């Protein structure tokens with residue numbers, strides 16, 4: 001599997017206004033890669049996921065290329081995409097599982113139907129077996145098969161959604177804030193299942209979250225997004241050890257550390273992200289960046305390679321950043 005996102009732009013149109021929610025995003029992933037996409041609310045993470053899955057709302061327009069194994073799936077005929085790519089090669093675990101199932105049909109029945117629709121040569125008996133096996137792998141009791149979605153707890157329902165995402169054994173799974181609606185115990189459970197059943201089994205994963213602590217345990221690579229752009233992308237261990245973009249530094253510094261019974265003073269990045277319906281000049285992070293110089297307010301930095309990472313900052317390779 002290879003995924004190459006090239007110069008992806010997504011614009012939303014609302015009345016006379018337009019907003020560039022994803023701006024010139026490029027990155028690539030290989031089989032078995034796991035990418036954590038982190039960023040504040042409104043930075044464009046879900047829009048990026050929706051563009052890859054081609055589930056953008058009608059008021060959005062996407063341009064650029066998304067190559068899956070060399071084939072451009074963004075510009076592919078939508079019927080062909082539905083039949084050959086969505087769920088079969090790429091699936092998504094959404095934030096809220098409530099809408100993922102038809103409320104008036106039993107969960108098992110719905111999952112079997114998906115298999116039979118996509119794989120007409122599979123018989124009902126083996127489809128049922130496959131669903132039961134997945135339930136077992138995801139620690140869901142066999143009775144789940146006969147239950148209606150509303151009879152499941154939030155944690156069980158989100159695990160049933162993971163089952164549906166893995167049903168056709170896709171090459172790429174996108175998890176978009178999959179634990180948002182869950183309590184802490186179920187969050188930990190779902191994260192652990194995503195690690196053992198998706199990452200450790202060689203699928204490729206894109207994991208979208210506000211929670212940097214989660215991606216530390218799952219993602220081999222990290223991308224930080226801000227104002228629709230990737231600010232920094234690279235090896236997660238290196239980024240955790242030495243973030244190069246001031247925005248990445250700010251995000252990492254905002255993680256509470258409660259080890260050894262001590263609570264570190266919690267840092268937050270001052271100010272707010274820009275209003276993307278209005279034009280701006282320079283680096284979108286400049287108004288919040290303590291290091292911003294004149295050039296940052298005038299010229300938007302292009303993504304460039306620094307220490308094996310891609311970073312969009314004029315000063316990413318300068319001493320000044322290292323000393324922040």
Ligand SMILES: Nc1ncnc2c1ncn2[C@@H]1O[C@H](COP(=O)(O)OP(=O)(O)OP(=O)(O)O)[C@@H](O)[C@H]1O
Nearest residue numbers: 012014021040041042043044045046047048057059
């Ligand atoms: N259907 C839409 N129409 C117009 N604007 C939209 C639409 N969906 C999202 N947006 C805007 O696009 C920007 C990016 O939103 P997006 O949901 O992709 O961000 P996000 O990083 O996923 O945020 P969150 O973490 O809160 O989910 C936001 O400013 C949002 O208000």
